[in-house]
């Protein structure tokens with residue numbers, strides 16, 4: 265399949281000929297803090313990609329971490345986005361209501377033999393990396409050193425039966441070889457990319473306390489929600505390499521991507537949730553208008 269970017273609709277060339285695919289985008293915040301100018305830009309960006317193509321704009325709440333999610337953040341998200349002038353389809357998908365979807369995906373991956381239980385604590389992983397003296401690094405830091413990868417299945421099963429908590433990791437080398445061929449994905453700004461799925465090493469796909477992780481849930485949800493154009497910050501560019509592999513293994517449709525710039529403060533630091541002073545809440549209280557927010561983030565597309 266080949267892709268060409270047009271103004272907002274994607275012309276997709278398949279062996280059977282050309283057809284026009286209507287654009288479906290999403291904004292996927294985590295209700296773990298107040299939205300700030302960076303979120304405003306991300307939401308405006310995703311919304312505009314759909315709007316200018318006469319497509320659909322969806323919201324998804326990435327709320328799988330119950331220790332950090334708060335209901336007041338969720339209602340503030342809707343309130344801030346409406347204030348910005350955005351409209352979206354309802355109902356909004358909340359990841360915490362769809363753990364069965366993630367379990368099904370994990371079962372598929374497990375049947376392919378590309379998952380293994382990992383019993384390591386964070387501290388054990390750090391110690392192992394320190395002992396080894398070196399570890400390949402990815403965008404999130406050193407790769408997992410593989411301590412549990414070679415564990416005999418019977419021993420792992422005993423530990424699980426004994427109630428020892430574990431995460432599920434992807435054996436990325438095995439998974440990539442199972443894909444059987446080089447994978448590619450289309451970034452509408454940077455062109456066709458050759459996937460480098462091992463960039464994060466053996467990532468966690470299900471956490472000890474949650475049957476999902478960001479990487480798994482995002483791929484499953486984008487498929488279920490029919491997202492055709494994933495727009496998100498350029499800090500997640502590398503994550504797309506891995507997502508492309510997961511899509512291949514799970515036989516999910518492959519969207520297109522745009523990775524937009526991030527919004528920084530005056531000192532050039534990327535805005536973070538902890539910067540409450542720059543939250544849309546705080547700016548609204550200071551009298552900012554939605555137009556001023558658009559201007560401040562240089563929103564033009």
Ligand code: GLU
Pocket residue numbers: 292293294326482495496497500
């Ligand atoms: N929840 C992610 C974030 O807030 C968005 C992830 C994505 O768009 O894939 O950065």
